[in-house]
Amino acid sequence: MKKSNVALGIICTLNIILFVYAATAKLLDYYNFQFGLSESPFIAPFASELAWGVPVSELLIAAFMAIPALRLTGLYACCVVMSLFTIYIAAMLLFGSEIPCSCGGILEEMSWSAHVVFNSAFVALSAWGIYLERKKRRTLPKLPALA
Helix, strand or coil: CCHHHHHHHHHHHHHHHHHHHHHHHHHHCHHHHHHHHHCCCCCHHHHHHHHHHHHHHHHHHHHHHHCHHHHHHHHHHHHHHHHHHHHHHHHHHHCCCCCCCCCCHHHHHCCHHHHHHHHHHHHHHHHHHHHHHHHHHHHCCCCCCCC
């Protein structure tokens, strides 16, 4: 097996674990998650929708990364979601807003600066995964067309 396939498998596995863990923690502590969203600047008006939408999206993205035919879509979605969350946190830190943590589980224990670094690492991993998956798809042998 090629090293790039092993790396891609590790990247997808790490992202799947993160997204399933985060979604599960949010759903298990749904009311605190929803309350945290309702206290958060900019997104409070959408707290009810996001309280279900975020964990469901995280589970769908994880499922996409687990299905080879949908893996590239899952990696793109992971990269976008993690980028948006990282930008949101960075903006809140820059503007000095108090950000209630609604992450769930052990992720709640991280400082916001640590979240930015952690999330940025997963954005980079996802981007690398996109590169590897696209490279893999370019090198796959083409099946002959049916006449």
